[in-house]
Amino acid sequence: MKIARGRELLTPEQRQAFMQIPEDEWILGTYFTFSKRDLEIVNKRRREENRLGFAVQLAVLRYPGWPYTHIKSIPDSVIQYISKQIGVSPSSLDHYPQRENTLWDHLKEIRSEYDFVTFTLSEYRMTFKYLHQLALENGDAIHLLHECIDFLRKNKIILPAITTLERMVWEARAMAEKKLFNTVSKSLTNEQKEKLEGIITSQHPSESNKTILGWLKEPPGHPSPETFLKIIERLEYIRGMDLETVQISHLHRNRLLQLSRLGSRYEPYAFRDFQENKRYSILTIYLLQLTQELTDKAFEIHDRQILSLLSKGRKAQEEIQKQNGKKLNEKVIHFTNIGQALIKAREEKLDVFKVLESVIEWNTFVSSVEEAQELARPADYDYLDLLQKRFYSLRKYTPTLLRVLEFHSTKANEPLLQAVEIIRGMNESGKRKVPDDSPVDFISKRWKRHLYEDDGTTINRHYYEMAVLTELREHVRAGDVSIVGSRQYRDFEEYLFSEDTWNQSKGNTRLSVSLSFEDYITERTSSFNERLKWLAANSNKLDGVSLEKGKLSLARLEKDVPEEAKKFSASLYQMLPRIKLTDLLMDVAHITGFHEQFTHASNNRKPDKEETIIIMAALLGMGMNIGLSKMAEATPGLTYKQLANVSQWRMYEDAMNKAQAILVNFHHKLQLPFYWGDGTTSSSDGMRMQLGVSSLHADANPHYGTGKGATIYRFTSGK
Template structure:
């Protein structure tokens, strides 16, 4: 069943990518034409400006216009110039669509098969397109070349009209079919057309808990963080919003580093608050740590935590035997450093490519990787030193762009890679410097839609209450959904001066903020759709559907989708409350800054570890890319654990000497790697493994 759904989804993803590629090539061709013709077009403009001036002069002075024209340009040259201008000219309302007809055959290579293989169902608004697809299928099956009279045309947008109809009024087969296939992509993305047998493109209602089940849940309760009664919800959020608006309006002049000018909000950048002596103290602590090879580090951390025991065989359900553990760690290191199994086998005496490939296939599946990761995070969370960095209740997420060096459906062009393609490893980092969730996402996708999954579906013991992202990590709907699920969402807002604040009531009630309050919350749409929004949130909370999938669909839905609109309005309440808290509290701004800095520090370590193949992913399948990203995450966490244990030993020694500076420990990170050797011949020797009671000696010289 899962394989069938994946194949259906993959088939439509191919079509989606082909349409995007077609549009991209059309735009590039148009840009090339404009570049190539730019000089010639400019020459024509200069010529015709001179000719126009001559005609004006001829009329003003009563001179024969043809005589004046020939004084500027000989008649033969003028005729020749007009012909050249015709060749250079494009339609007055031109766009790149008129360049796509030559690319029709690219689509024809697969679209007849696609239309026959997939079964589509639609809402009423998409029925004209469904009839057009039936017409195209019939033409494909019968071999007809011309679009029959009476073919459906209601789906053809104004932009396509001038291309679909030829000059004699007949329908252009190529443009008719291309218009239909592009609209099919748009309608599927918007949810107006669903695909039978799909996981990602089903009817929207199928993603949610059934209505009858949802009604019974009303009496038993949910794990959502808000009341099921819309009036109670609105009263509570209105009170919270009005209270903050009133306080900020009364105190805006006293807020340090905050000012309002010409209806725009400005917040002064925070000064660095890490004392210089903290950096020196961190260097002193790290100088005490013994040098270690990555192989020995993994063996030691495995012996302390047992994370390697989580790689249970998918067929036999058995954890690895003692003699198999070095193979597991070697395969993990091969993928996490990105050197690959072949190179790892060459560098690791006694461990073969076949052994590691077998382990990677049968032991390193998603659930096993997640369990191993959670084991490391939980062990780290319990270390006393970790409490100096915070309590594990806050987290941040950030993407690490990675170039993809092969053709892959999950890789997309991005200016960051020049002419190449890439993906993004999206990582969630706790305030204690552990990475508790990771996934590989489209590098052009907005990070925001993936925030919910990381907060809900990690398997660690961390209890996240507040989450930070960069600007790309938020939308109004994410603000709304995180509140419903019980998380405090706190992005860093670089475009704060352009942020739109919303009010319930009259903006004039808050005179000093009136110019900032540019929107009214639509209470009516919230009241009418509150129950459906809660049903959606409950479905995500209970794992019926992933947050990324449903948020992606809501983001692409047409404006008239009431659930999406209601969630957006609820999110606007939360975003406004957050911005008011953000400008009111410097400590909150610093907390967000520190959280995001921890994620950036982890990305630096990740790039140092992921050195193989020049840091490129060479796997085509998303699942294989995710396996590499998960292995990298486990290596990061293993290093963080090892450093934390030994930094703990170093602080114990300094404490016994009376020289410990506890006030500086919160500025020390367990992500240093200068003392770790990632290179060389790799030997996994279990005989030399230390225990927590017999750690390597510190450097005290």
């Protein structure tokens, strides 16, 4: 069967990984362990090499699924495991492929006995239909290839050449994209299409060197009221395009996210080169996803502003205590002296005022009392009473926050949302007095102490608004209140399957636990109690574990790295030659060839020598988080436009994944890493990165010294 040649998706290393036979026990037990019937069929052959060859053909058809002639290498441990079951020498396989007819006769018999099916046009159409449906949900090529191979195995279809599968996946993905683009484009009105054209062709009024799309994609910068208002301006611009009417809710979330990421990388000139359906669809999906990101960023700025407000209050209190420390100590001394004088006057029945003036002059005493009144704070004081002056810094953006963002909650949090509506209404009407019947029960005790004026009934507008905004932040972060149009803070129900979808799919969940909560919690409770009983019975036998008076104690672990090992490690590092990071990266590229995976997105051409240098510079700029502009300034001979071009057209997601696969596979084959482990475990932790540019996610953390940075979650394998 001939299939039209399309684009190949995998590198040679990735093809080898797909066709490689693992040596783990699960694969051996599942696919390479023969039943009694299998052995009876295998043993019909007289010669050892034919018995072993037939058995190996049967095994590899089961997994990985290709014919024996397509498999380049079979691990010795697998051959030994198979030969041991049929009682022959593993070396007899060397004599098996003597006659090609024998190979095909055995394959024909296996197809007949085990109902394996040859991959023909009929199987191609069936598989393509399956892949097309999957590609509507997920356009990732590697994922589709895995699904394709699993589907063929499940239906006992002998796998064709892997390049055939690649081309089939490519065609299915292309057809799915075409269908998606047509679906989205048809739901757009002519007016909406004109607006979409406008954002990639028209210049922004206040920034003549940028298109509207470029303006919309600008990073937010550091969190501030001004940044908040800029984000809201972009959010309202997109909302003004009325894209919410476009019907995309029936499209799979994964596919929408993939197309959105694609849209975030394309510059306006790239969009202009696309066909209309593709251009409008990717733009629409990207802008709809961008509204979610902008909504999240807007509330994140509010989160940071509230944190900043409270932090400034604490610092103000600390500063007051620091400045007034000497005066407060002086007042304590005065209080002690006056107290002792009063005690003496009472015990000895002396004139109080004479005794008092013997320790402090009357005028000094009066001045001290007045000064103490100025220094005095409320009896149960905290820093919240110092925040009233900070109210107006919040007012720079909070009216816009409450006007633009819409909040929903469960019934338990309705009082909070009622308070939000009251403040929103006061902002619109210009009223200053908070209604006496405004809800206050949801406000914490700390804020309530400052909520009322001196008369005890009038609500202080400043403190009421600050308290509501603080409680709103806390409830949104806790998930009790959702934000309409947000991704990070959306309603919890949106994370779940709909009831209809769940009823249709729950029978195929393949979960190893009961879907009944009562059954599940009963089983877990029983299992937990059994383990507790075992622990109680064996606590004396466990190393470093003790159970005393109902308390479980674990001994502190000793240092993993002895001092001798640290010294030896330091001596090894001293032996390594000093090398520039740029030279090291070029050496790795030369050794592994990972740079060849950065093929051009439009013509699939590999980078030449000059382009490779530009790619390495772009990788360094991104990896060191200095950005392409500063990298261009620091690299003689390279311009920002060159770096931007390769990052746009060569450093897309698939290319990055392929390049990373080359590096991981190369590392996996090395002998030295095996001294650390086999790579089946990992250590995960947050890594603090100092940021040299303005970022919404940058914050100060005294634990890591001065300056702002961000914490990135990463992992290192045991190898």
